[in-house]
Amino acid sequence: MAGIEEIHVQAVQWIKEAGQRIIQSFETILDIETKSNMNDLVTNMDKDVEHFFIERIAERFPDHKVLGEEGSGHDLDELNGIVWIIDPIDGTMNFVHQQRNFAISIGIVENGVGRIGLIYDVVHDELYHCIKGEGAFLNEKRIEPMREATLEESIVGLNAIWLTDNKKIDKNITAKLVREVRGSRSYGSAALELIYVATGRLDAYISMRLAPWDFAGGTIIIEELGGKVTDLQGNPVHYLKKSSLIAAAPKLHQTIIERYLS
Ligand code: IPD
Ligand code: CA
Ligand code: CA
Ligand code: CA
Known part of the structure; x- marks a missing residue:
């Protein structure tokens, strides 16, 4: 083999x-x-x-x-x-x-x-x-290991669709998050957004629905650099299942889940 x-x-x-x-x-x-x-x-x-x-x-x-x-x-x-x-x-x-x-x-x-x-x-x-x-x-x-950023100094990747009426999340929650962080970006490629998190161009990336092919490669690289990737409830993602996703360095990951998602 x-x-x-x-x-x-x-x-x-x-x-x-x-x-x-x-x-x-x-x-x-x-x-x-x-x-x-x-x-x-x-x-x-x-x-x-x-x-x-x-x-x-x-x-x-x-x-x-x-x-x-x-x-x-x-x-x-x-x-x-x-x-x-x-x-x-x-x-x-x-x-x-x-x-x-x-x-x-x-x-x-x-x-x-x-x-x-x-x-x-x-x-x-x-x-x-x-x-x-x-x-x-x-x-x-x-690539250097991932660094932590405070919520107030972070740039978050998020599709603007999640700031409009949708079935997955209350738009007031995503709007509050976008207001409270330093900046938000929508690049339109989950794989690139995950690699931007891995390399510090973004501090976090959030999606309400992704498939394994969107997140598998990026998850493996982020974890190798000390970052965390879970669904929005904090559960590990599964490589055969569609799920929501949040990727960030561990402290920022926890802060976003605690302040906005739980
Ligand atoms: C899409 C992109 C997009 C994400 C979508 C994906 P595709 O993948 O990653 O950023 O918001 O959920 O489906 O269809 O271009 O491979
Ligand atoms: Ca894709
Ligand atoms: Ca594709
Ligand atoms: Ca597609």
């Missing part, structure tokens, strides 16, 4: 190749479809990139499984063995409208435990990656 280092080397090579395919697609006309609603977009490139990984993983690591946003492994009900959790393009709306602010996100989980995290900001050629227990890196440069 392949060792974790070998899997990491291979994943790095493939994610860069997949990034090249996406860059090349900027010269082509995208085929854009909608999924659950008119704003839920998917392109031929989302499908192409997921397919790219499925084919290569099946050939090189036939005993590994894949859970991917665009259809792979949606019937998985347990996390035994090695599972690659892949979002081929996180931030598809940005990809379509802006050709930036999107990423490829991969979390590699062994028997339910996150072992490898990779988030590739394709346009900036910035690959954030880690093997659990060996530190996290931006390309070849080691």
Whole structure:
């Protein structure tokens, strides 16, 4: 069976190749479809990139499984063995409208435990990656452990939709949070927002609903840097379940849950 280092080397090579395919697609006309609603977009490139990984993983690591946003492994009900959790393009709306602010996100989980995290900001050629227990890196440069910020000095990533009427949270709570922190930002890619938390560009990121492919890669990297990722009740996230999510350094994580969410 392949060792974790070998899997990491291979994943790095493939994610860069997949990034090249996406860059090349900027010269082509995208085929854009909608999924659950008119704003839920998917392109031929989302499908192409997921397919790219499925084919290569099946050939090189036939005993590994894949859970991917665009259809792979949606019937998985347990996390035994090695599972690659892949979002081929996180931030598809940005990809379509802006050709930036999107990423490829991969979390590699062994028997339910996150072992490898990779988030590739394709346009900036910035690959954030880690093997659990060996530190996290931006390309070849080691990323410093996460630092705490006070609530009053923190910048929080949050989709503005959660400040409007919605079924998941009282908008007065999110409005109060946004008023009381130093600043708020909405980037439109959960994977990038998680990596911004990991690298200190954001101090916290909050979402009311994400899928495992949105948060797997980022969670593994944040945890490697000493940060905390849970649902809004403070429970660990599960790599097969959709959930709410809050990511931050441990003290700020606790402060936000205590002051606003419990
Ligand atoms: C979406 C992005 C977005 C988040 C959505 C996700 P997609 O992923 O991460 O920031 O708010 O919940 O679905 O569909 O672009 O891969
Ligand atoms: Ca999507
Ligand atoms: Ca996503
Ligand atoms: Ca996606």
